[in-house]
Structures are given as C-alpha cells and as structure tokens.
Amino acid sequence: MSKWYLEKGPESDVAISSRVRLARNLEKYTFPSRISDEEAVKLVDEIKTLVLSSDKFKGYNFSYFNMQLIDPLNRQVLVEKHLISPDLARGNKPSAALISRDEKISMMVNEEDHLRIQCLFSGMQIDNAVKLGKIVDDKLDSLVEYAFDKEFGYLTCCPTNLGTGIRISIMMHLPGLAMSGYLNSIFEACSKLGVAVRGMYGEHTEAQGNLFQFSNQVTLGQSDEEIAKNIKNIAAQIIEQERRLREQLYSQNKYMMEDKIFRSLGVIQNARIISSDESLKLLSYVRMGVDMGIIKTVSTETLNEIMLITRPACLQKIIGRELSPEERDIERANLIRSRLNTNSGEH
Amino acid sequence: MLCQNCNKRPAKVHFTKIVNNSKVEMYLCEQCANEKSGLNINIGMPTDLNNLIAKFMGVPAEFPSFESVPRCTNCGMDFHEFQKTGKLGCSKCYAAFGERLKPLLKRIHGSVTHTGKVPARVSSTIETTREIERLQQLLQQAIIEEKYEDAAIIRDRIQELKSGRSNTGEAKSGGQFYE
Numbered sequence: 001m002s003k004w005y006l007e008k009g010p011e012s013d014v015a016i017s018s019r020v021r022l023a024r025n026l027e028k029y030t031f032p033s034r035i036s037d038e039e040a041v042k043l044v045d046e047i048k049t050l051v052l053s054s055d056k057f058k059g060y061n062f063s064y065f066n067m068q069l070i071d072p073l074n075r076q077v078l079v080e081k082h083l084i085s086p087d088l089a090r091g092n093k094p095s096a097a098l099i100s101r102d103e104k105i106s107m108m109v110n111e112e113d114h115l116r117i118q119c120l121f122s123g124m125q126i127d128n129a130v131k132l133g134k135i136v137d138d139k140l141d142s143l144v145e146y147a148f149d150k151e152f153g154y155l156t157c158c159p160t161n162l163g164t165g166i167r168i169s170i171m172m173h174l175p176g177l178a179m180s181g182y183l184n185s186i187f188e189a190c191s192k193l194g195v196a197v198r199g200m201y202g203e204h205t206e207a208q209g210n211l212f213q214f215s216n217q218v219t220l221g222q223s224d225e226e227i228a229k230n231i232k233n234i235a236a237q238i239i240e241q242e243r244r245l246r247e248q249l250y251s252q253n254k255y256m257m258e259d260k261i262f263r264s265l266g267v268i269q270n271a272r273i274i275s276s277d278e279s280l281k282l283l284s285y286v287r288m289g290v291d292m293g294i295i296k297t298v299s300t301e302t303l304n305e306i307m308l309i310t311r312p313a314c315l316q317k318i319i320g321r322e323l324s325p326e327e328r329d330i331e332r333a334n335l336i337r338s339r340l341n342t343n344s345g346e347h
Numbered sequence: 348m349l350c351q352n353c354n355k356r357p358a359k360v361h362f363t364k365i366v367n368n369s370k371v372e373m374y375l376c377e378q379c380a381n382e383k384s385g386l387n388i389n390i391g392m393p394t395d396l397n398n399l400i401a402k403f404m405g406v407p408a409e410f411p412s413f414e415s416v417p418r419c420t421n422c423g424m425d426f427h428e429f430q431k432t433g434k435l436g437c438s439k440c441y442a443a444f445g446e447r448l449k450p451l452l453k454r455i456h457g458s459v460t461h462t463g464k465v466p467a468r469v470s471s472t473i474e475t476t477r478e479i480e481r482l483q484q485l486l487q488q489a490i491i492e493e494k495y496e497d498a499a500i501i502r503d504r505i506q507e508l509k510s511g512r513s514n515t516g517e518a519k520s521g522g523q524f525y526e
Contacts, residue, residue, distance in 0.1 A: 027438055030422050034436040141466050147438035150473055153461025155438045159448060160455055164463040221458025
C-alpha cells in the first residue's frame with residue numbers, strides 16, 4: 001500500500017525516516033490566512049493543472065487529492081502515512097494534495113502556505129531528501145512566480161518559516177535513551193542547538209512508541225545546506241548515543257532486556273485485542289530486539305509495515321469498512337498476528 | 348472604580364497579599380500594582396499561552412495605542428491583527444511591516460537576512476549583490492593591510508559589478524587575485 005517504508009534505509013536501527021519540507025507562496029495570491037474561497041479554488045486549480053500536465057513532473061506520476069471531495073477516512077490515511085498534515089486533513093477550506101506514485105514527494109496546496117513541498121525517505125537520508133526537494137522546487141519555480149524578497153528570502157505566512165522555508169526532520173526510535181532516562185538531557189541539548197523535538201505526527205502530537213522527530217527551528221540566515229548539515233550532525237550524535245546505551249543496557253541487564261523484548265513479542269504475536277497505543281509500545285521493544293539481533297525471526301520492513309497498517313484509518317482502509325474502536329482493537333490484533341506469523345513461521 | 352492606592356487611575360488589578368497570615372485585598376491600577384508587588388504585571392499581555400508570536404512581540408510595551416498602526420495596503424491586514432494571529436496576510440505585508448518585524452525575526456532566527464537559495468528569476472541580481480558585499484569586505488581588509496594594489500583591483504571589480512558590466516573573461520581573470 002505504501003512505498004517508502006518498504007525500503008530499509010541507512011542507519012535504520014535508529015533512524016526511521018528523513019523528511020524535508022519547503023514552504024512556498026505564489027506572489028499573485030493572498031496568503032492562506034486571508035485568502036477567499038474563490039481565490040483558493042483558483043490557486044488549487046492552477047497548481048493541479050501545472051503539476052498534472054507539465055512535462056517536468058511526468059516521471060513522478062502524481063495523483064491529485066481534493067480535500068473537500070475525498071472522505072475523512074481517506075484523508076486520515078494520508079495523515080497516518082505522513083503525506084499530509086492533520087491541519088490539511090480537516091478539509092474545511094479549498095485545498096489539495098499532490099502525491100507521487102512512490103509517495104516520496106507530496107505537495108500540499110493551500111495549507112498554512114500556498115505550497116508545502118515534502119520529500120520523505122526511509123532511514124537517514126537527509127541529503128537525498130534535500131536534493132529531491134530542490135529538484136521539485138526548481139521545477140515549480142520555472143512555472144510560477146514565488147513570493148520572494150531579496151532581504152527576507154521566501155516569504156511565508158508565518159515568520160517562523162521565513163527565509164529558506166525549509167524544515168528538515170528526522171524521525172528516530174530511541175528506546176535506549178528512554179530506558180536509561182537520558183531523553184530529557186538530549187532534548188535540552190537540542191533546544192540549545194536550535195533543534196525542535198516533537199512526537200510522531202509533528203506539531204502538537206505526543207511521542208508514542210519512543211519515536212521522536214528532530215527538526216530545525218531556524219529558517220532565516222542559514223543556507224539549506226548549513227541547516228541540513230546541522231541536523232545531520234545532531235542526528236549522527238544521537239544515533240551513536242542510542243546505540244551505545246542499547247549495548248550498555250544489554251551487557252549490564254541481559255536477562256531483563258531479553259525478557260522485556262521477548263515478552264513484548266509474545267504479547268503482540270498472541271494478543272486477540274490490542275489498542276493502537278499498546279501496539280506502538282510493544283512494537284518499540286520488538287524493534288529494538290530486531291535491531292540488536294536479539295530477535296532474528298522478524299524483519300525491520302515487516303515492523304515498518306505493521307506500524308503503519310495498524311493505525312486507525314489505515315486499518316479501516318484495509319478491512320474495507322468503518323470499525324468501532326472495539327472492532328479496531330480486534331482487527332488490529334488479527335492483522336499483527338497474521339503479519340508476524342507469516343514472516344516468522346510461528347503460530 | 349479608582350485605584351485604592353493613588354486614587355487617580357482606574358483600578359485594573361485585584362491585588363491580594365498575605366501579611367502575617369491575614370489577607371489584604373486591594374483594587375489597584377497597573378502602575379501601583381507593579382510598584383506594590385515587585386512583579387511585572389502587564390494587563391495588556393495576551394493570556395493565550397499558545398500564541399507565542401504575540402508573546403514574542405511584547406505587544407503593549409513596544410506599541411502604545413496612540414501610535415498609528417501600520418496597515419498593509421495590499422491585503423488590508425493591520426499590525427495588531429498580525430500580533431494576535433502570528434500570521435501575515437500577503438507577500439506585501441513584509442514590506443509594510445518590515446522594520447517592526449525585524450526585532451521578532453532576530454529573536455526567532457537570530458538573523459534578519461536570507462542567505463540561502465533564491466528563485467531563478469532573481470538569482471543573477473542577488474548573486475551580484477552578495478558578491479559586491481563580499482568584495483566590499485575584502486576591500487576594507489586590503490586597505491587595512493595596506494595592500495593597495497589588490498584594493499585597486501577589488502575596487503574596479505566592484506565598479507564593474509555595479510555598472511552591470513560583469514562576468515566578462517577579463518573580469519573573471521582579475522578575480523583570481525582575491526578568490
């Protein structure tokens with residue numbers, strides 16, 4: 001169903017995904033904060049026509065999603081796949097998303113800015129994400145007139161994105177740091193270095209399953225490359241710390257760690273009812289076990305897939321109908337069991 | 348109701364103080380409340396904690412209400428509205444509010460000048476501007492170091508760039524002296 005998670009990216013034992021987001025506005029339209037519905041429809045149509053009909057975008061096979069025409073469940077599926085923001089998914093104004101077939105590129109139209117270009121890669125691939133973002137941005141730049149100022153750079157609706165309009169983020173799985181109680185000191189260090197830490201689904205979301213997103217705060221006065229270098233350096237250090245702590249925890253508490261990991265696997269492989277929260281929590285320990293070579297019967301790709309398809313909207317999409325929360329917990333348990341047992345040969 | 352301390356200004360703060368286990372309640376104006384409490388009570392401060400931008404701006408201190416409020420002539424947004432929402436209305440707002448935005452930008456980004464990627468349509472002019480700025484710094488340096496021959500070459504190159512006669516082979520070869 002999805003694409004990026006089917007690949008196992010570099011440093012995938014800690015780095016889950018790398019993402020670049022560019023905020024852009026068109027000179028001729030009012031910003032989304034004040035745009036009329038009539039003008040917004042024109043904007044959406046203009047971008048849709050450009051992307052779907054221009055030769056420049058042919059190879060990417062973009063699909064178009066009008067937020068006011070697709071139903072809430074399908075919008076939520078796109079949120080769970082990290083292809084659109086929860087804000088866009090509200091669908092309360094004329095807005096759209098254009099998504100490439102491999103789901104590495106998505107463009108949101110009339111979100112907080114006229115255009116949000118996103119490139120998403122598996123594992124630690126910040127450079128590839130930045131590179132693809134630049135290619136897509138240059139293509140659009142040749143087709144529209146961006147709002148730009150010599151002094152302030154790319155003009156954005158909110159001054160926090162002004163300048164480069166770039167937000168580079170990396171999602172990391174940090175059970176080692178969490179278990180040894182070092183998360184807060186990492187977060188403090190990050191905030192001093194201009195790096196924001198958020199939960200899995202970006203702004204205003206909670207951290208679930210020891211998954212954290214690290215992204216740059218400053219967008220003005222540094223080049224895209226400098227910002228990328230900064231995030232890469234910080235991510236590299238966190239990855240190193242996380243690996244070191246996992247090893248240390250394991251060497252000092254072998255049986256406790258193995259117990260936690262195999263109990264998690266046991267529960268998730270046998271549960272008949274499981275909530276989204278519980279599954280994320282257990283998957284975190286199972287993933288750590290797989291990444292450390294303690295569990296050998298499950299692959300990272302299977303875990304990535306399970307993590308996505310057990311989210312509420314994706315789950316209902318797979319089952320093919322709307323489910324009550326109780327039904328979801330049952331279907332989630334079924335789906336996880338079938339995925340894990342097919343791949344591991346256990347029952 | 349007038350302030351119970353100065354009896355001049357209108358009371359805006361309900362002030363409670365515990366002295367030796369007994370409660371003293373007073374209705375004070377902003378100024379007297381500040382003096383009495385030693386705390387900086389600022390009534391005009393937005394109470395919405397989520398609205399960080401507005402908090403960043405320090406609204407009442409910087410912009411007394413008698414001062415005229417700048418307004419963007421393109422989209423009609425005024426500066427107070429921006430302070431409330433933290434969002435600008437159109438690309439022209441930046442020009443309309445420019446000087447007032449700079450302290451905020453400095454606080455958010457530590458900088459007020461873009462140095463990154465630029466759109467293709469303006470890239471040549473911006474690159475020229477950035478090159479002139481770079482050369483002007485080199486020129487100052489050359490003068491301080493009393494390298495007058497280099498300084499003359501740099502000065503000529505700046506003149507060339509300013510008059511638009513740039514990017515000739517001759518100018519490029521001259522450029523090697525200070526690359």
